[in-house]
Amino acid sequence: MSSHSPLIYHHTNTIRFIHPPNFLPGKTIETVSMATLSNATNIFWQDCQLGKPERQKLLNQKGCVVWITGLSGSGKSTLACSLSSELHSRGKLSYILDGDNLRHGLNKDLGFKAEDRTENIRRTGEVAKLFADAGLICVASLISPYRRDRDTCRAMLPDSNFIEVYMNMPLSLCEARDPKGLYKLARAGKIKGFTGIDDPYEPPLNCEIEIKEDSGVCPTPYVMAGKVVSYLEEKGYLEC
Amino acid sequence: MSSHSPLIYHHTNTIRFIHPPNFLPGKTIETVSMATLSNATNIFWQDCQLGKPERQKLLNQKGCVVWITGLSGSGKSTLACSLSSELHSRGKLSYILDGDNLRHGLNKDLGFKAEDRTENIRRTGEVAKLFADAGLICVASLISPYRRDRDTCRAMLPDSNFIEVYMNMPLSLCEARDPKGLYKLARAGKIKGFTGIDDPYEPPLNCEIEIKEDSGVCPTPYVMAGKVVSYLEEKGYLEC
16 A cells, blocks of 8 residues: 555554543443533543653653642742742743632633532643643642642642642731732631631641741742752652 | 741732732622632732743743644544654654543543533633643644634634644545544444534634645645644744
8 A cells, every 4th residue: 555545544653542441342332422422432542652751851851740739828829930930940841830820711610619619629630730741840839728639639640740839837927918818808708718717728648848937937939949949859850 | 127027028029919801909899708709809810920931942932832623533633643743853842632632631521512512622722822821832633623612712822823723634534544433333323413424513714724635645644744843933933
């Protein structure tokens, strides 16, 4: 057959079709409507020979997720920004997934009901996983108050590529900062269900990095970022 | 004030708080529950001084979205894979968002009802936008049969950073290839609402690149990828 035959590319190119874990070979397929089809039946897994290892080599770094959790005002965005700058100065590519920003785009259909909060975290975890697969150091910055939701995201990432950073700052400090004026509104009863005031924050039990005050002094953004960078360096994420 | 005071970082660091477009300054806030809160009220836009221009400079390329649309079996994944390899060989970082793969992760809660298809495309567009903002050449590969849904994604990307590639292959060819055996099922009436058989495919009216047969011969993956790479090179995406 000529290599120009339109029919043979699916046999000769580098794409493999791999059945997803929930695909049952030999399963009898009844008449179904696409509108009611679940994803198990007719969705194939596409793989390409150019993968994460090649991208990591190009970037000379290892893709991972740095997940920053903590109260509103605890310094998550400050750390994310400082970390991203520090990594960039070392020639490393990172990208910040900010909880608030995502709610203006990908998650704009979600509110703050319990199931919406969970879906908000799930989607962010899925996107963070894609960025890590792309080879980037993905910095996710979200209050993410519930342990279960964070652990769901951790479970998405294999091989210890989920690095949880807990901003362990006292509520009193976060409230004194109140950068968005939300604690004031929550204390005045104008916002209900606000994390730390009348909705719980569940601290991590097994985080990789904890950022906290030292003798009552809060570390500077540079010092906080340095702590994370040191961890990444030690674990071999900053080379490939 | 000492630079170690925990209270001044929000005044001195590089984070700016920008009201989103739908935020109304001076608006009276009534008592609200977080559970019923919309995203307009208390979500702030986080910005960081390290942005897309700096990431593009690091990568020596410009972030954009290459959106490949076409029938099942038209060669979208083949082109995506070949394009990604060709870009990699030139030291450029790309990432493939494959419609089928996303349905195993981010979009696993969605089926094939009209509104689910639309939401599937919307989320993919939002994620593609994030990857372009990260500085990557994001290659989205989805049937994306409806013009309106594709144009929604185009509208998300400013400055002509949405490059639509139409795999203009005859249905007869796609059906003869039938790499996933889905046309056979659709013709046998075992799948209803299958694009090209009993659900419409709306060809682009204004795509940037069209891939089609030349004198009845289908271009090779290498030739298809070359056409897209030439476009990207000509428009300046492969340098910064």
